[in-house]
Amino acid sequence: MASSSRAQVISLYRTMLKESQKFSSYNYRTYALRRVRDAFRANGKVEDPVTVERLMEEGRRTLGVIQRQVRHTTDTQHTETRQRQTHTLSFCVVLGFCFCQTNKNVLKSLSFCNFSGFCVIFVSF
């Protein structure tokens, strides 16, 4: 099997860094970025194609680990809060449009806001 070319090595390095950026935990993210960078730097002078291939295989395996663990170590509590906030936010933006017609029929807009008000409450709880 042909040994990996320089372009392939660099491509793997870039992909690993890109995936490592996705860790939501500060400590995991900084460790992954630092370790990937230091490992590639330390092995930069390796000439023997068999060793290069072995290291590339190890790198691809680690890339798989990073990709899987980025998904698993996402902080679910924080994602939930943000999702609920965006829900309320989008609904309120919609309501905001409804209120732009205050100059026109006040009573009509009042009935609108009653209905929308109820909707806001139901959606956010």
Next chain:
Amino acid sequence: MLSPSRTVSSRLLRTGSWLPLWLGSVRSAASSLQKELIKKRELEKDELRPLYMDFQATTPMDPRVLDAMLPYQVNYYGNPHSRTHAYGWESESAMETARKQQVADLIGADPREIIFTSGATESNNMAIKGVARFYQAKKRHVITTQTEHKCVLDSCRILESEGFSVTYLPVRTDGLLDLELLEASIRPDTSLVSVMTVNNEIGVKQPIKEIGKICRSKGVFFHTDAAQAIGKIPLNVSDWKIDLMSISGHKIYGPKGVGALYVRRRPRVRLEPLQNGGGQERGLRSGTVPTPLAVGLGAACSIAQQEMEYDHHRVSMLANRLVQKIMSEIPDVIMNGHPEQRYPGCVNLSFAYVEGESLLMALKDVALSSGSACTSASLEPSYVLRAIGADEDLAHSSIRFGIGRFTTEDEVDYTAEKCIQQVRRLREMSPLWEMVQEGIDLKSIKWTQH
């Protein structure tokens, strides 16, 4: 942050006087909605978690360890002791790989000498009580040190109540054990000597090789609690003549709830088992071995072996950075324990004229500890610091900084700066500091009238 809802609810409130009464509920519901959103915003602010600088208490799990464990939690869930089907065989094979290629390899042992337990506390209990009770017919003496972990000291206390005699050896002011004292304390009826490799509070590394040689020459079993040392410094049970060794999973970036005990086979060490049952783990520790945890421990050990040099270099660099920064900016800071014979990642500093608890509270956005986690609930200063002869007031003002694989330079810099700032602030408020600045020698003051 935008809150269009505030506009909505305020609009509702303003038009509220025009609404009929039954719509008044809309108004109150809208203001409670507003309150909810404000509360969530405030909670989010507090959700910025502190920096973790307490790696001796526990360590976060390495993502590679989690990756190795997950298949055994989800898909390959068989009992490793089931002999009759593939689920059992695959679990057993994973457990044996963990035992052989990973744990045993790290310490230079034979895989048959590794017993999986629920943690270093169980391993310590098994080792001390097991060995002492097995040989109790002829040998009734056990030796340990005053700076051991609470589980070792407590096991020895139980042995004392069973009629054994236990010698608690004192340590020098730098935390190291005096070898002549140890040799002098060994009696013909000593069955076990227990000395921990790296202390969890002051980070001191005991001269295990020399102690092993002494014990082997006198025919006494040597047990060491290597929970803080394993995976961080190179260990070899044959070179160091260790007969029993306790290993903890969650101190080496592995899962919590698992550990191991190394029990030498040549020359054979016999133990009386603490946990009886179906004869698993060579009859020494019955009970189903938790495959995912064992796999996690194995993965943690193999990663530690690979990363040992890189981590050691990095941790030493960060620890030096922290200590240099703090000591160059503020006077009267003492590092507890021997400056060279230590594991660099555990830095225990005493800040004179500052109270430890108040400093910990002032550094509330850094997770630190003063003393070990198991003694943090009591108000007494740590017994380890008392054993090394630290003054009472210095023992109260000590903080333990733990640095590990995931610590960054920014975290260390922030901790150092915050520490310097808070120590200066607390010393400004301290009347003792004022007196010292004026040149009064605190030791010469008569605090009470006799």
